[in-house]
Amino acid sequence: MEWKNFDQLESLRLFAETKPMDLKETLDSAAGATRVETCHVPMAAGLDYNYAAKAVDQKILLALVKLAEEAQLADKYRALYNGAMMNTGEQRLVLHQLTRGQLGDDVVVDGVNKRDFYRKEQERIADFANQVHRGQISNEKGEKFTSVVQIGIGGSDLGPRAMYLALEGWAKTNQSFQMDAHFISNVDPDDATAVLSGIDVAHAIFILVSKSGTTLETLTNQAFVMDALRKEGLEPARHMIAVTSETSPLAHSDDFLTAFYMDDFIGGRYSSTSGVGGAVLSLAFGPEIFDRFLQGAHAEDLLAKETDPMKNPDMLDALIGVYERNILGYPSTAVLPYSQALSRFPAHLQQLDMESNGKSVNRDGQPVDYPTGPVIFGEPGTNGQHSFYQLLHQGTDIIPLQFVGFKRSQRANDVTIEGSSSQQKLDANVAAQIVAFACGKEDENRNKNFKGGRPSSIIVGEELTPEALGALLAHFENKIMFQGFVWNLNSFDQEGVQLGKTLARKVLSGQTQGVLTAYSRLLGL
Ligand SMILES: O=P(O)(O)OC[C@H]1O[C@H](O)[C@H](O)[C@@H](O)[C@@H]1O
Numbered sequence: 001m002e003w004k005n006f007d008q009l010e011s012l013r014l015f016a017e018t019k020p021m022d023l024k025e026t027l028d029s030a031a032g033a034t035r036v037e038t039c040h041v042p043m044a045a046g047l048d049y050n051y052a053a054k055a056v057d058q059k060i061l062l063a064l065v066k067l068a069e070e071a072q073l074a075d076k077y078r079a080l081y082n083g084a085m086m087n088t089g090e091q092r093l094v095l096h097q098l099t100r101g102q103l104g105d106d107v108v109v110d111g112v113n114k115r116d117f118y119r120k121e122q123e124r125i126a127d128f129a130n131q132v133h134r135g136q137i138s139n140e141k142g143e144k145f146t147s148v149v150q151i152g153i154g155g156s157d158l159g160p161r162a163m164y165l166a167l168e169g170w171a172k173t174n175q176s177f178q179m180d181a182h183f184i185s186n187v188d189p190d191d192a193t194a195v196l197s198g199i200d201v202a203h204a205i206f207i208l209v210s211k212s213g214t215t216l217e218t219l220t221n222q223a224f225v226m227d228a229l230r231k232e233g234l235e236p237a238r239h240m241i242a243v244t245s246e247t248s249p250l251a252h253s254d255d256f257l258t259a260f261y262m263d264d265f266i267g268g269r270y271s272s273t274s275g276v277g278g279a280v281l282s283l284a285f286g287p288e289i290f291d292r293f294l295q296g297a298h299a300e301d302l303l304a305k306e307t308d309p310m311k312n313p314d315m316l317d318a319l320i321g322v323y324e325r326n327i328l329g330y331p332s333t334a335v336l337p338y339s340q341a342l343s344r345f346p347a348h349l350q351q352l353d354m355e356s357n358g359k360s361v362n363r364d365g366q367p368v369d370y371p372t373g374p375v376i377f378g379e380p381g382t383n384g385q386h387s388f389y390q391l392l393h394q395g396t397d398i399i400p401l402q403f404v405g406f407k408r409s410q411r412a413n414d415v416t417i418e419g420s421s422s423q424q425k426l427d428a429n430v431a432a433q434i435v436a437f438a439c440g441k442e443d444e445n446r447n448k449n450f451k452g453g454r455p456s457s458i459i460v461g462e463e464l465t466p467e468a469l470g471a472l473l474a475h476f477e478n479k480i481m482f483q484g485f486v487w488n489l490n491s492f493d494q495e496g497v498q499l500g501k502t503l504a505r506k507v508l509s510g511q512t513q514g515v516l517t518a519y520s521r522l523l524g525l
Contacts, residue, residue, distance in 0.1 A: 001075055005362055005488045006326065007370050011070045014063035015327050023055040024452035027438045041313040043459065043475060044299030045467035049313035051457045053438045054320050054400075055328070064319040065309050067486065073315055074307040076485045077478075081301075083107035083114075087267070088363045089493035095263075096270035096477070100470070101298030103305065114265065118274065121260050122294075125278045126287030128241070128258065132205065133178050133286065137257070140238050145205040147180040148283045149195060151225060152209035152276070153217045155268025156243075157185040158351050159473075160209070160277040162344035163293070164284055166469050169341055169410040171285045181284040184225070187217040192224045201232050206240045207279050208256070211268050213248025216501070226255075243275045267492050269352045270477060273297050273470070289466050296470025304478040314475050317457065318482035324400045324455065325371050334392065335378035337404040338430045341464050345404075346378030349476055356480050356491035363490040372487045378402075382429050393437065393450055401437060401456035404472065405430045408463040434458065 006012075026032065035052040043049055056064070068074075080086045081103040086094040097103055099118045107114045131137040135144045150160060161183045171177040182199060184192045206225055210218045226236040242259040244250040251259060260275040271277065273294055281290045306312035309319055324330045333353075335346040357373030379387060381403075392399055405427060414421045420428070433456075440452020459475070461468045484491030506512055507520050 001072055001079060003363060003488055004071070005366075005368055005370075006071075006322075006486060007368075009067060009070050011063065011066040014066055015060075015323075018057075018059045018063055020328065021055045021057040021060060022453070023053065023438050023455055024440060026057070027053060027435070041311060041316055043313045044303055044471035045296040045461070045465065047459055047461040047468055047471050047475075049317060049457065049459055049475075051316065051320060053434050053456045053458075055453070055455045056320055056323065060323065061310065064316075064323060067322070068309045068315060068319055071486050073309075073318075073482050073485050074305070077304060077481065078104060080481070083109075086490070087492035088490045089365070089495065090264070092492070093265040094267065094270075094492050095265040096267065096273060097298075097301045097474075099262075099266065099273040100294040100474075101301065103301055109265075114263075117261075117263070121262070121275050122278055122287075122291075125260050125275055125282050126290075128260075129178075129279075129282035129287050132283060139202060140235060141202075143203060145179065146203040147182065147199050148205050148207060148280055149182045149184060149199065149225075150207045150209055150280045151184045151218055151221045152207075153185045153215060154351060154355075155271050156209040156211065156215075156218065156276055157183055158344070158348040159269065159272035160280050161185075162342070162348040163272055163277055163281060163469060163473070165344050166341045166464060167281070167285060167289065167293070167466060170464060170466070171289060173411050176285050176289050178286050179284055181280050184221050185217065187220050189224070192221050192228075196225070196228050201228060202234060204239065205283070207243060207283075208240060208250065209243045209276050209279070210248065210250060211245050211262060211264075211266070211271065211276070213244045213250035216504070222255075241279065243279050269348075269355055270492075272348075272473060285466075292466035293470040296465075296467030296472075297474040298470070299467070300471040300474035301478065304474075304482075314478035315482050317475070318479045318486065320457070321374070321400070321479070321483055322486050325374050328398075329371070330374070330398050330400055331371075332375035332377065332397070333400050333402060334384075334388075335376060335402045335404075336381050336384055336433075337378070338381040338426055339404060339406055339464055340380055341410055342404060343380050345472075346376070346380075349378070350376045352476060353480050355494045355497070357484050357487065357489055358496065359487075359489045359491075362488045368488070370487070372489060373483070381433070382426065385429065385433065389433075392454065398454055401454070403430055403434065403456055403458040404460075405458060406461050406463050406468075410464055430458065 039052040040048050040050040080094050081097050082105045083093050098115045102115050164181045182195050184195050208222050229236045240256050242250050242256045245263050246261045262274045266274045304314040309315040335349050337345055353376045359372055362368050409423045414423055437454035440450035443449045512520050
C-alpha cells in the first residue's frame with residue numbers, strides 16, 4: 001500500500017482537463033429530471049444517497065473514480081478493519097467497525113479476539129439493562145430506576161445524545177421506550193444543576209462515560225453528581241456505573257455499581273456503537289433496539305467495502321466532498337436533516353468530521369499544503385431555513401449542502417391543514433430547497449436575484465428506524481475515513497485539543513504569566 005500526499009496524486013491532472021459542470025443549466029434542462037432518477041446509490045436499511053444536484057458529470061465522476069483507485073481507498077479500508085496500525089500518531093489500531101460486526105480477518109491483540117471482546121461487553125450491557133428494567137437491579141429501597149443520566153463530554157456525549165434523541169420518538173411510538181435519558185456534559189455548573197433539578201434523583205441511574213478516565217469536565221461532573229446524591233441521603237455507588245477503557249483510572253473502582261469496557265482502538269467520536277452509546281441506549285430503549293441500530297451500521301460498513309465508488313455511497317460522498325473542497329475550493333459543508341429527531345446529529349457530525357480531518361500535517365506528521373477537512377455546521381430543517389439559509393442562497397461563499405429526509409414521520413401523529421399534512425409540508429420544503437439552491441431564479445431586482453449553482457446531495461429514507469440511524473451514522477463515519485485517506489491524514493487522533501487543556505490547568509493552578517494572566521483576570525479568576 002502506498003501513502004501519497006493528496007497533491008502527489010497523478011490523477012489530479014484529470015481535473016485540469018475537465019471543466020466544472022454548470023449545475024443550474026443541467027438541472028434546468030430536460031436532463032434534470034433524469035438525473036434525479038439515475039444519480040443515486042442505495043445505502044443500507046433502505047436509505048438512498050442521491051447526488052443529482054451535485055455539480056459532477058460523467059467526466060468528473062470518472063476522474064474521481066481514478067482518484068479513488070490511485071489513493072487505494074478500498075485497500076486502506078480493508079487494512080483498517082483487518083487490524084493495521086491506522087492511528088499513526090498514537091500507534092493504535094482503529095476498530096470501531098468491529099463493535100458492530102466482523103468485516104474481515106479476526107483481529108487478535110495480546111491474545112484477545114477484539115470482536116469477541118466488544119460483543120461480550122455488549123452482552124454484559126444487555127444483561128445489565130434487562131435487570132434494571134425488571135427491577136432486579138434497583139435503588140437502595142429496592143425501587144426501580146426510572147431515568148438514566150449520562151455524564152460525559154465530546155465523543156462520550158455528542159454521539160450518544162444525538163442517537164438517543166434520534167430514536168426517542170420512534171421508541172415511544174413502537175412500545176420500546178423504557179426510561180428517559182438525560183445528559184450532563186458541560187463543566188458549567190448550570191448544566192448539571194439544571195439536569196439534576198429536572199429529575200427524580202432517588203430513581204436515577206448515572207453512567208459515567210470517559211474513555212480516558214481523565215477528562216476534567218467529566219470528573220468534575222462526577223463529583224458534582226456524587227455530592228448531590230449524598231445530599232439526598234443516597235449512596236453514590238448504588239446509583240452509578242462507568243463506561244471506560246480497561247486501562248483508565250476509572251476501571252475497577254469502588255465508586256461504581258459496575259463498569260463496562262471499551263479500549264484504545266475505539267476513538268471517542270467513533271464510539272457510539274461501543275458501550276459508550278450502548279449503555280445509555282440499551283437502558284433507554286432496551287438492548288434489542290440497540291442491537292438493531294448496530295445491524296444498520298454493520299450493513300453500511302459492508303457496503304463501504306465495494307471497490308467501485310459508483311456503487312459505494314460512503315466512498316462516493318467522500319470523493320464528491322474532496323472535489324468540492326480541493327478542486328472547487330469550497331470551505332464548508334452544511335448538514336441539514338429534515339427530521340426533528342436528528343436535531344443534534346449536525347453537532348455530532350461536527351466533532352466527527354472536524355476533529356478527524358481538521359489537520360495540517362499528514363499521517364507521518366509532515367506539513368501538507370492543500371485544504372483538508374471543511375467547516376461543518378447545520379440545523380434541522382425547516383428551522384434552518386428561517387435562520388442561516390439567507391447566506392446559503394445569496395451569500396458570497398458557495399456552501400455544499402447535505403440534506404437528509406424521510407418519507408414518514410416517527411410519531412404516528414399528524415394533521416392535515418389546508419390540504420397537506422405537516423410531514424408533507426416538511427418534505428415539500430426539502431424538494432423546494434434543493435431546486436432553489438441549484439437552479440436559482442432570475443430577477444431584475446438584484447436583491448431578489450438567486451444565482452443558483454449551489455450543490456447539494458440528499459440521503460432519503462422511508463422512516464428513521466434504529467437500522468436507518470445506524471446506517472446513517474456509519475455512512476458519515478466511513479465518508480470521513482475515506483476523505484482522510486485521500487488527504488493522507490491520520491483521522492483518528494486529536495492533538496489540536498490538548499494545548500487549551502494544558503493552559504486551563506495552568507490557570508487553575510495559578511501558574512500563569514503574561515497575557516494568560518491578563519485573560520484570567522478578565523474572567524475574574
Ligand atoms: O471519553 P473521554 O476520554 O473523557 O474524552 C472525551 C473527549 O475529550 C477529548 O478532549 C477529545 O477532544 C474528544 O475526542 C473526546 O471524545
